Amino acid sequence: MILFTTGRRPTARIRSLVNELSYSIPKCVRLNRGKLNLEALAERCFELGCDKALIMQRWMGAPGKIQLLEFTNSGLAKMPPLIYLAEVKLRREYGTRGRFQAEAITVRSEANSELIRLTKSLSNFFELPLITAPSASSCQAILRVLPNSRWKAKVVLESPPSIREVGPSFVIKNLEWENFEGDEKS
Secondary structure, rough: OOOEOOOOOOOOHHHHHHHHHHHHHHOOOEEEOOOOOHHHHHHHHHHHHOOEEEEEEOOOEEEEEEEEEEEEEEEEEEEEEEEEEEEEOOHHHOOOOOOOOOOOOOOOOOHHHHHHHHHHHHHHHHOOOEEEHHHHHHOOOOOEEEEEOOOOOEEEEEEOOOOEEEEEEEEEEEOOOOOOOOOOOO
């Protein structure tokens, strides 16, 4: 299971994004963090049976960073990449009714190597199968990683695959693969 939570002092938009992502990804649970530090968060992960955690942090009042963590015997260990966000779009901003849950994650095979690496990392973290031909699959909804002309990439939930974006989505400004240290204090 994966724990979805926010950094300290989240905005309403960050809470909404975490809620929508937790509905869109299978096998996850959302936790209102409150004043929990990282050690207490690791304890809650253990209590809830979660082996991974996603923390959505803010930057200048908006969703700004996604930190991926893995539960180990010594606590929560950071997993690459550290994802910096440029913008987000919630499901309600798409005008979509109902909830959709991703059954797979996909990227075009001709995408650049960093997007393929990101997709493989997200596939591993979210425990979603990686498929290359979503239109030929029997999935009702997929998480698609797309190149973005202005930034690095866009990650969006689509249903049916390759036809309609239903949200949520986020645009990735930058990815940090090595030597990342989160600014969150325990």
